[in-house]
Amino acid sequence: MILLATTQRILRQLRHDRRTVALLIVVPVLLLALIYFMYDGAGNTFDRIALTMLGIFPFVIMFLVTSIAMLRERTTGTLERLLTTPMGKLDLLFGYGLAFSLAAAVQGVVATGAAYWLLGLTTMGSAGLVVVVAVLNAVLGVALGLFCSAFARTEFQAVQFLPVVVVPQILLCGLFVPREQMAGWLEAISNALPLTYAVDALLQVGQFAEPTSEMWWDLVIVAGAAVVALVLAAATLRRRTA
Numbered sequence: 516m517i518l519l520a521t522t523q524r525i526l527r528q529l530r531h532d533r534r535t536v537a538l539l540i541v542v543p544v545l546l547l548a549l550i551y552f553m554y555d556g557a558g559n560t561f562d563r564i565a566l567t568m569l570g571i572f573p574f575v576i577m578f579l580v581t582s583i584a585m586l587r588e589r590t591t592g593t594l595e596r597l598l599t600t601p602m603g604k605l606d607l608l609f610g611y612g613l614a615f616s617l618a619a620a621v622q623g624v625v626a627t628g629a630a631y632w633l634l635g636l637t638t639m640g641s642a643g644l645v646v647v648v649a650v651l652n653a654v655l656g657v658a659l660g661l662f663c664s665a666f667a668r669t670e671f672q673a674v675q676f677l678p679v680v681v682v683p684q685i686l687l688c689g690l691f692v693p694r695e696q697m698a699g700w701l702e703a704i705s706n707a708l709p710l711t712y713a714v715d716a717l718l719q720v721g722q723f724a725e726p727t728s729e730m731w732w733d734l735v736i737v738a739g740a741a742v743v744a745l746v747l748a749a750a751t752l753r754r755r756t757a
Contacts, residue, residue, distance in 0.1 A: 521610025522614045522617075524610075525610060538576060539618055539619075539622050543568075543625075543626040548634065550565055561634075561636070562638065563718075565636050566636065566717050567690050569623070569645055570645075570648050570652045571652070571685060571690070571710070573650070573652045574653065574710060576656070577615055577654075577656035577657045578676075578680070579674070579677060581656065582676060585661050586664045586669075586670060605745075608745050612658060615657045619650045627646050627649065640725070644720045644726060644730075647734070648713055648720070651713065651734060651741070652710070652737065654741045655709055655744070656681075658743075659681075659744050661745065662751065664748075684709070688710045688711045688714040689711065709736060709737050709740035712736040713737050716737070719733070
């Protein structure tokens with residue numbers, strides 16, 4: 516199957532790239548440890564911030580890694596060669612999504628395990644639900660990274676999409692200021708951003724022992740946004756960078 520073959524190829528490339536593996540697995544744990552020491556003795560502040568970051572870290576990292584990886588596929592001519600085979604654009608993009616979803620699952624398990632069992636994170640809901648949200652966030656980051664990479668000519672340009680696409684979502688997701696306390700127009704923008712719903716799903720896990728209908732609805736929105744981004748990425752994907 517073309518999709519599985521594409522996924523295996525990307526996973527092999529990822530496995531041999533030790534720096535990217537370290538970025539995916541080690542860096543989130545180190546950043547969580549930093550947050551732990553920053554909020555040491557500050558009550559449950561660490562629980563709230565760390566829980567949110569378990570969803571934000573995969574989103575940011577996967578956006579960055581995927582946008583650069585796809586740009587390299589174009590600039591080296593690999594993408595052009597691949598698309599002369601029976602492989603279609605959706606096979607390639609969903610292969611990327613599946614491969615990095617598997618990597619995100621490993622990342623989510625390691626980071627969540629470290630947060631709960633090494634750093635003392637406590638939530639009403641289960642750690643498994645946190646991993647699910649983290650993986651969905653990573654898939655969203657992959658999809659948006661693939662979409663944005665179509666508009667970049669260099670790796671530097673790909674990185675420039677980070678403050679345009681990612682940072683506003685982090686600022687408006689409710690991490691710094693509760694969304695209901697924002698100006699009306701900012702809250703309206705926040706309601707249109709998928710990361711908002713991922714953060715809300717994590718907050719639901721933190722507050723309730725059992726999954727809520729609001730949490731499931733949030734996850735449906737995040738998953739739907741990822742699928743839409745992948746389809747748009749397929750529509751705008753170019754074989755080469757001029």
